[in-house]
Amino acid sequence: MHRHDHVQLVLPVIGQLEIEVGGRGGRLDAARAAFVAPGADHVQSGDGANRLLVVDCAMADVGEAAVERMSRQVFLPISPVARRLIEFVDLSGRRQPMSAATAWRCTPLLLEALLDTPQAPSRLEMLKRRIEADPGRDWSVAAMAQAAGVSASRLHALFLAELGQTPGQVLTELRLRAVQDGLATSTASIAELAFQAGYSDQGALTRAMRRATGLTPAAYRKRFRR
Incomplete structure (x- = not known):
């Protein structure tokens, strides 16, 4: 179990992951991500073959209101828009190391897509x-x-x-x-x-x-x- 001072998004690309954040446990997969607030204890365990996209952000880059909202949820639904962004970032990073400029542009889009609350998928x-x-x-x-x-x-x-x-x-x-x-x-x-x-x-x-x-x-x- 560990903690850190920055905001972290845990976004599954392939496979599944068991994670506990601040005493709340759940399973991540293609339709579900996790938000780790600064200072929150968390531990995770992989289940079979999996690949994750982990995004670290400064508190100031996310905003207090968004951090408070996602801290209450912890587990965030991944909309189709967010899924496409995750796949784009993952593919870009595997082809060549992602530049800081590209990461800086993609992070706000990912946050916006995750904060958007579309109709619950069937x-x-x-x-x-x-x-x-x-x-x-x-x-x-x-x-x-x-x-x-x-x-x-x-x-x-x-x-x-x-x-x-x-x-x-x-x-x-x-x-x-x-x-x-x-x-x-x-x-x-x-x-x-x-x-x-x-x-x-x-x-x-x-x-x-x-x-x-x-x-x-x-x-x-x-x-x-x-």
Whole structure:
């Protein structure tokens, strides 16, 4: 357990994390971040493979009103806007060390996105965010139902009613989207992207890509690489 004199945001990029801040415990994932106020005792423990974005800010840069508000909440919902900002900052920092100027511009945007209180996402939206953050996880129907807090039969009914698709169809769509993003924006090998997205091997990914797009992963990368 430790503490510090600055403000800290703990923002999951991939995976999940158990954290306790000022005696309040909770789990962080793609839909939930944590705010650590100056002087607050906190301890955390990783759960499986995960990657976090930790943002340290001076009290003056955040503002007393925002610090007081987030201190009361501790656990902050991650809106779609905030999620895109987190992914942008994480990707930028992995490509090359982020400059102080870029960090200075991104931090206020992150704070504003986290302080914004959009309509609470549905169970399915929360589940989709978790899958997007960790597509390689063993997302069986039972695992998805447990993450959504419903039974397997109820999950199936919710997917059909809200999305017009089965859980398996949505999972395939999200995994393919993760692979397509990787093919278009990264230099990772096709085998590596297949593994990260939860495919058993490159052949399984190739068959899924052909069914969905009519292209092999290599052909997709050649056509859409940015």
